[in-house]
Amino acid sequence: MHLIVVSDDLQFFNHLHPEYKDNGKFDVTANFPQAGGYTLFSDYKPAQSPEQISILKTEIVGTFSTAPKPDFTTTKTFGTAKIDLSVSEPVIKAGSEVRVKFDLQDAMTNQPLTDLQPYLGEKGHLVILKHSKALTASDYIHAHALKNTALGKVEFMAKFPQAGHYKLWGQFNRDGKIVTADFWINAVD
Secondary structure: OEEEEEEOOOOOEEEEOOEEEEOOEEEOOOOOOOOEEEEEEEEEOOOOOOOEEEEEEEEEOOOOOOOOOOOOOOEEEEOOEEEEEEEOOOOEEOOOEEEEEEEEEEOOOOOEOOOEEOEOOEOOEEEEEEOOOOOOHHHEEEEEOOOOOOOOEEEEEEEOOOOEEEEEEEEEEEOOEEEEEEEEEEEEO
């Protein structure tokens, strides 16, 4: 089971793995760093059933801060990793499948990362959420990395169901430390 916790303004993201406690019950501890609305996406697959998404909403009281506008920069540094985001098409069309590509380099040397390790059995995980007033299960996409990509590259196939702004969080295991890379993209009709 994956539990994705996001603030409704998409500024906070956490990917958790609840511990199974028996009889269909799981246990997890989650932090909520600031006041505001949060949506929890539970992504699970019961035995002999298709994958399911359940959501829970919660509100943390306190002083709200204004979220910054989406930043569509495609090259960012996360710790010691420099990451370039690209997609296989010059324009992302709603409803069309595209290849989402992460080019991971060492921030100091600009050389491809050679110390990527599997994360939960995959080369990487990708969570995508459509920026919406009220997040729903239909706004949520979770993809696993494609096999056999070049050194320092992690790629995913994804379909953006509607036009709008989407936030992406790519997660990679770099020598035992999880790197979470967040980017914004836009899909059009």
